[in-house]
Amino acid sequence: xxxxxxxxxxxxxxxxxxxxxxxxxxxxxxxxxxxxxxxxxxxxxxxxxxxxxxxxxxxxxxxxxxxxxxxxxxxxxxxxxxxxxxxxxxxxxxxxxxxxxxxxxxxxxxxxxxxxxxxxxxxxxxxxxxxxxxxxxxxxxxxxxxxxxxxxxxxxxxxxxxxxxxxxxxxxxxxxxxxxxxxxxxxxxxxxxxxxxxxxxxxxxxxxxxxxxxxxxxxxxxxxxxxxxxxxxxxxxxxxxxxxxxxxxxxxxxxxxxxx
Amino acid sequence: xxxxxxxxxxxxxxxxxxxxxxxxxxxxxxxxxxxxxxxxxxxxxxxxxxxxxxxxxxxxxxxxxxxxxxxxxxxxxxx
Numbered sequence: 001x002x003x004x005x006x007x008x009x010x011x012x013x014x015x016x017x018x019x020x021x022x023x024x025x026x027x028x029x030x031x032x033x034x035x036x037x038x039x040x041x042x043x044x045x046x047x048x049x050x051x052x053x054x055x056x057x058x059x060x061x062x063x064x065x066x067x068x069x070x071x072x073x074x075x076x077x078x079x080x081x082x083x084x085x086x087x088x089x090x091x092x093x094x095x096x097x098x099x100x101x102x103x104x105x106x107x108x109x110x111x112x113x114x115x116x117x118x119x120x121x122x123x124x125x126x127x128x129x130x131x132x133x134x135x136x137x138x139x140x141x142x143x144x145x146x147x148x149x150x151x152x153x154x155x156x157x158x159x160x161x162x163x164x165x166x167x168x169x170x171x172x173x174x175x176x177x178x179x180x181x182x183x184x185x186x187x188x189x190x191x192x193x194x195x196x197x198x199x200x201x202x203x204x205x206x207x208x209x210x211x212x213x214x215x216x217x218x219x220x221x222x223x224x225x226x227x228x229x230x231x232x233x234x235x236x237x238x239x240x241x242x243x244x245x246x247x248x249x250x251x252x253x254x255x256x257x258x259x260x
Numbered sequence: 261x262x263x264x265x266x267x268x269x270x271x272x273x274x275x276x277x278x279x280x281x282x283x284x285x286x287x288x289x290x291x292x293x294x295x296x297x298x299x300x301x302x303x304x305x306x307x308x309x310x311x312x313x314x315x316x317x318x319x320x321x322x323x324x325x326x327x328x329x330x331x332x333x334x335x336x337x338x339x
Contacts, residue, residue: 012328029277033322
């Protein structure tokens with residue numbers, strides 16, 4: 001391209017530098033990639049790259065530390081909020097985020113997340129909810145919808161024996177320690193934009209020292225749901241959204257004053 | 261006149277998931293049927309003219325594989 005042509009067009013969007021230049025292990029269409037990109041964009045826009053520490057969980061997001069170009073530690077299964085608590089308390093000037101799936105946060109890690117929120121730890125939790133255990137082969141998770149078929153509920157989740165799905169955001173919003181708990185979805189461009197704004201707010205909450213912030217992101221799992229990525233988005237919209245409505249579940253009055 | 265734009269897909273990252281193909285408001289994106297990348301996927305590409313550089317494909321792209329450019333009109337260029 002010659003100089004004249006360059007002058008006549010402007011760059012609208014390019015891959016954020018905060019993402020490492022490597023391919024991910026995620027399946028085609030997996031919205032983990034979208035969530036990664038949004039976090040990278042927000043960290044970059046806020047200029048936090050040099051003082052952010054991520055805590056990776058166990059699940060598909062276990063290799064998150066390979067994809068972000070800032071410091072990362074890896075927690076045992078479900079223990080990311082506990083480890084983030086330690087990191088934040090020893091290095092209070094850093095921005096600490098955990099990146100957890102629903103199998104990690106809502107199942108084995110339920111104790112850690114509830115107590116981290118109850119203590120009002122000044123950390124940000126990014127919670128990807130795709131209604132199954134993606135990494136291990138699509139088993140039923142605490143967030144699996146009633147009647148949803150998974151590899152361990154081949155005739156659909158039976159609530160008589162397996163109980164009802166857990167709405168983590170609603171539950172954590174009842175705790176006094178939580179400051180900002182919202183649910184967003186990643187199924188269409190508008191929702192993705194709103195999700196990015198929520199992530200930005202969550203980091204602002206942490207920087208201002210206002211306490212526990214969590215953004216739940218409804219996500220797709222095309223491989224384990226047995227659908228194409230596009231069909232998965234439609235499935236999310238028609239099945240997950242009614243059970244897990246997007247919304248602001250807890251917004252501390254001081255948080256409501258933050259203008260972005 | 262709608263603005264003119266173009267996209268570049270970094271084929272190293274693209275996994276051919278077609279989310280951008282579905283989201284494109286102008287329906288000018290498609291998968292390259294005759295070409296595969298190192299991972300064995302048919303990468304996305306512009307298949308016809310009409311891209312406005314709106315950037316919606318980058319919002320849905322899980323791999324951050326797309327770079328978007330938009331032509332600057334003379335009026336904008338003078339600002």
